[in-house]
Amino acid sequence: MITTIRKRREEPPADVIDLLFACHERIRRLSRLAQRLTGAHGSPLGEVQEAAGSLLRYFRHALPLHVADEDLTIRPRLHEIELDAEVRDALERMSSEHVSIDGLLASLMPCWERLASDGSLLGEMPQGWVEDSRMLREQLDSHLAMEEETIFPALRRYLSADSEWVIWREIRERRSKSSNEVQLADEPGT
Ligand SMILES: [Fe+2]
Ligand SMILES: [Fe+2]
Numbered sequence: 088m089i090t091t092i093r094k095r096r097e098e099p100p101a102d103v104i105d106l107l108f109a110c111h112e113r114i115r116r117l118s119r120l121a122q123r124l125t126g127a128h129g130s131p132l133g134e135v136q137e138a139a140g141s142l143l144r145y146f147r148h149a150l151p152l153h154v155a156d157e158d159l160t161i162r163p164r165l166h167e168i169e170l171d172a173e174v175r176d177a178l179e180r181m182s183s184e185h186v187s188i189d190g191l192l193a194s195l196m197p198c199w200e201r202l203a204s205d206g207s208l209l210g211e212m213p214q215g216w217v218e219d220s221r222m223l224r225e226q227l228d229s230h231l232a233m234e235e236e237t238i239f240p241a242l243r244r245y246l247s248a249d250s251e252w253v254i255w256r257e258i259r260e261r262r263s264k265s266s267n268e269v270q271l272a273d274e275p276g277t
Pocket of ligand 1: 234
């Protein structure tokens with residue numbers, strides 16, 4: 088049986104860092120679901136479709152917002168301060184990993200699209216989709232750990248009440264401008 092992702096009642100985030108950690112937890116849950124789906128042969132077709140639909144919504148609509156938060160809001164803010172070399176390198180690595188994760192998603196997205204409308208196609212996925220799903224989970228695990236160990240602590244040092252408010256506002260505005268699909272894909276924050 089595939090355990091699909093159910094919306095949980097979550098405590099509202101206490102601050103921006105808390106919000107980012109909450110996003111990471113959702114990313115981890117979804118990337119594990121992506122890998123479980125590749126081995127879900129024999130599961131009820133409705134479960135396959137539901138899992139694929141969740142993956143499609145999250146990775147198509149919600150993850151890009153988190154990536155934009157990091158590349159367009161957090162990275163420029165951190166460049167405003169004196170950064171040590173480790174954090175500067177981590178910021179570069181962060182943005183380049185976003186691109187490679189996007190490449191994996193580009194090949195997985197059509198598979199989830201097909202499965203979301205017909206769960207019986209699980210046995211007909213293209214060669215490489217199992218490997219791509221495994222790589223997605225592995226790359227995301229290492230990417231999230233790097234951000235949590237190096238970038239978030241730097242952000243914590245940078246945050247003043249004013250800067251936190253600006254970051255918070257940008258993150259919220261980004262979501263309010265996006266489609267309702269984001270609300271379906273995730274809540275709160277993304
Ligand atoms: Fe990231
Ligand atoms: Fe992140």
